[in-house]
Amino acid sequence: MNFGQAFAELVSSEGGYSNDPQDPGNWTSGIIGKGQLKGTKYGIAANTYGDMDIANLTLEQAKDIYKRDYWDIWQLDGLSHQVxxxxxxxxxxxxxxxxxxxxxxxxxxxxxxxxxxxxGSATISALDRALEANGIARVEMWFLAEKLEHYTRLKSFDRFGRGWARRVVKSMRNI
Known part of the structure; x- marks a missing residue:
């Protein structure tokens, strides 16, 4: 999977502009009612990119941010095979x-x-062993279980949890 393919798939889950005042990600402080309500667009949120004009963000700008801040950061060198x-x-x-x-x-x-x-090396070695012993489907399911459990612990789960759960289910269906 290359970045272009991953971006196209991911951005389809993110949607357009939202400035829901009950979403902490839409506030520059990350806290409801504090800072500026700038919103989220294509998954680029005010709590992370507070200096950005979120409402006028272009898809190309979002793509550049995704590549730099969320794709290129995964350095998983050291595995005996490709991730x-x-x-x-x-x-x-x-x-x-x-x-x-x-x-x-x-x-x-x-x-x-x-x-x-x-x-680091401990994570890389453990991932390598887990993939070898259990296969990608099981490792991916464990990863998705951790992700879903994280969502259920968030205070905003009652309001946004259905969407997060659907995102996990979509991934599970693609395994």
Whole structure:
């Protein structure tokens, strides 16, 4: 899977502009009612990109941000084989939707190492062993379970959880 394919698939889950005042991601502070309500567009949120004119963000600008901040960050060198496309996409999707640190921790929990949010040799070795012993489908399911569990712990799950759960279900159906 290349970046263009992953971006096309992911952005279809993100949608257009939203400035729901009950969504903490739409506020520059990340806290409802604090900072400026700038919204979210194509998954690019005010709580992460507070200096950006979110409402007028173009798809090409969003694509550049995705590539730089959410795709190129996955350095998984050291595996004895290539990371399967399905898992590459899930890492990318989780980084966009739940944050890079959380995506890294989902992976670490899925493969049974300390979840410090740093991808190093211990994580790479554990991922390699998990893929070898269990296959991509099982590792991806473990990853998605960690992602879904994260969502259920969020205060905003009652309001936004249905959409997050659908996102996970869509991934599960593609395994």
């Amino acid at each position: 399967p496309d399905a898992l590459v996409f899930e890492l990318f999707d989780a980084a966009v939707n739940a944050g890079v640190g959380n995506a890294r921790r989902f992976l670490q929990r899925a493969v049974g190492v300390a979840d410090d949010g740093l991808i």
